[in-house]
Amino acid sequence: MTRMEKSIVIKAPPEKVWEMLTLERWPEWQVGAAGAFLDLKDLKYTSEVNTPKDKYRVGATAYPSAHPKADFKVTESIENEKITYLHGGESSMAYILKPTDEGTGLTYALDSEFKSMQDKILMKIFGRLGERDVMRSLEKLKAILEK
16 A cells, blocks of 8 residues: 655645535646646546536546546545545545634545556655645645635
8 A cells, every 4th residue: 555645734724625626627737747638628437417516526527538437436525624535446635624723724645556567567666756746736826826
């Protein structure tokens, strides 16, 4: 199991940060390899989505049309506190929000279980690059929300 965790404080209330954590908002702030790999610009929901809140509901599923096997499923959702996505059946991505005196503490936690040796080797090679891109993405999200 591989774990990566990065945190940032954003001068915005948890409700505003929460709005940016739905899958279709990710392209606005994801940068680098993560943004290019995930490519969620043309997202297809495979679960019923009738209201904006349905996108945060446990069990909601979607995939980028360019990568139909790269599905996302909401596995945990506590409004304005935490949302967790299971990606491709191998990676769990959680966004944890905590109110602070300055706004919102946002933590991104990635837990990955790579099954193949090739995936493990790629993670070793690209792990540092991925960590840098996650931090750059969080900084971009912060800049957007603090405008």
